[in-house]
Amino acid sequence: MSSVDRGKVFRGVVARQALASLADNFSAPYIGYYLASLSTSGVLQGVLQFSTNSLPTAVQVLLGPFIDWWGRYVTVLLATSVCASLLWLVISLTTVPEVLVGLVTLRAVVVGLTGLAFTAFVGVLFTASARGRLLSAVNVVSQLVALVVFVVTATIINPGIDVLRVLFIFSGLVSLAASAIWVRLLYLDKYVVDGKPRGGEPPNPLRSIGEVASDRSFRKLYTAYAAYIVVMSIAWPWFPVAQKYIYKMSVSDLAVMNAVSTVSTMVSQYLLMRYLGRLSMKWLIVASRVGFVIPPLFYGVAREPWQIYLSSILTGPFSAIGNVVVPLYVLNIAKKSMYASYTALLNFSQGIAAAVGSMLGGVLMDVAISSGSYEPLRQYFLAVAALRLTLTAPFLRIDDIK
Numbered sequence: 001m002s003s004v005d006r007g008k009v010f011r012g013v014v015a016r017q018a019l020a021s022l023a024d025n026f027s028a029p030y031i032g033y034y035l036a037s038l039s040t041s042g043v044l045q046g047v048l049q050f051s052t053n054s055l056p057t058a059v060q061v062l063l064g065p066f067i068d069w070w071g072r073y074v075t076v077l078l079a080t081s082v083c084a085s086l087l088w089l090v091i092s093l094t095t096v097p098e099v100l101v102g103l104v105t106l107r108a109v110v111v112g113l114t115g116l117a118f119t120a121f122v123g124v125l126f127t128a129s130a131r132g133r134l135l136s137a138v139n140v141v142s143q144l145v146a147l148v149v150f151v152v153t154a155t156i157i158n159p160g161i162d163v164l165r166v167l168f169i170f171s172g173l174v175s176l177a178a179s180a181i182w183v184r185l186l187y188l189d190k191y192v193v194d195g196k197p198r199g200g201e202p203p204n205p206l207r208s209i210g211e212v213a214s215d216r217s218f219r220k221l222y223t224a225y226a227a228y229i230v231v232m233s234i235a236w237p238w239f240p241v242a243q244k245y246i247y248k249m250s251v252s253d254l255a256v257m258n259a260v261s262t263v264s265t266m267v268s269q270y271l272l273m274r275y276l277g278r279l280s281m282k283w284l285i286v287a288s289r290v291g292f293v294i295p296p297l298f299y300g301v302a303r304e305p306w307q308i309y310l311s312s313i314l315t316g317p318f319s320a321i322g323n324v325v326v327p328l329y330v331l332n333i334a335k336k337s338m339y340a341s342y343t344a345l346l347n348f349s350q351g352i353a354a355a356v357g358s359m360l361g362g363v364l365m366d367v368a369i370s371s372g373s374y375e376p377l378r379q380y381f382l383a384v385a386a387l388r389l390t391l392t393a394p395f396l397r398i399d400d401i402k
Contacts, residue, residue: 030251054354085175116343135324153251213345229354232391292315
């Protein structure tokens with residue numbers, strides 16, 4: 001691929017992801033809050049978490065081998081990015097909770113394919129050392145843009161749901177503009193590793209799944225990840241409800257929380273980018289899992305919103321690690337022609353586990369608030385914090401690679 005200017009591609013990818021961050025961070029963080037404003041049903045929050053985690057990853061497992069075989073990663077990125085942009089516009093038109101859940105789920109499926117193609121694209125086009133730099137740069141720039149968005153939201157946005165609908169429209173338009181960058185990079189679909197064109201018989205998804213699952217290093221990560229995500233996701237339906245009904249937080253308050261979290265994650269991401277090559281990926285992943293005990297612990301004991309902000313600051317470094325190290329670990333252990341297949345199967349383990357956990361969490365929340373008080377959720381948060389810490393142990397058995 002000597003004819004490809006990787007520096008130019010690097011800059012184009014970072015610019016596209018920055019625009020995508022601008023679009024999504026005006027809207028995506030408030031979907032749960034928007035649904036909570038339309039309906040207080042814990043089951044419906046659980047269904048949202050269930051569907052947005054299980055269906056996208058199931059589709060990824062089925063289509064991942066075909067994306068690897070076809071090799072036209074940028075074409076997939078362009079098509080899915082445009083579809084996701086248009087879905088923001090459609091989401092802005094509904095106030096029916098069940099319809100909202102369906103539309104958000106469909107968008108999650110499309111976005112999941114975008115992320116899958118992007119990870120495979122990075123794996124094919126960049127060397128092992130360059131991948132970490134690219135993923136870190138993308139995350140730093142995306143977080144910087146997100147910080148600006150959260151500050152704007154916190155200072156000028158009225159917390160009404162009508163304003164959220166306007167933000168959904170804005171996100172759709174900006175996301176469409178970001179998709180134009182993939183048009184400029186379509187020429188990359190002519191190339192693969194060593195400049196050889198793709199071809200051959202279409203893959204058998206079941207055979208591809210079996211081949212990936214037989215990889216011992218991957219299987220260790222897969223099982224540890226799935227077990228952890230089950231207990232992690234139990235609390236996901238509770239966060240937006242606790243924000244709205246326990247801590248009385250508005251959209252502006254959530255924007256402040258997201259802003260301080262982004263600053264923490266962005267600074268940590270920068271430091272990680274500088275030292276990533278010197279650190280063990282295994283122990284970074286273990287550290288990130290321990291760090292994710294912080295949110296439910298603080299939600300269980302906090303009495304004021306500023307304590308929730310503090311938890312977001314403290315979680316930032318661990319989010320930074322998870323954003324880069326987990327996909328990088330998968331790329332490093334994956335076979336060269338199967339990047340999308342490996343990523344899809346790991347995402348599937350996360351999706352199914354999260355679907356089970358979040359549905360359980362939704363049911364438990366309805367039990368907790370059946371008396372009319374939201375305070376019992378505090379004890380539930382503390383129980384989940386203990387479970388997260390316990391399920392960090394299986395990550396001690398994954399292979400240590402750099």
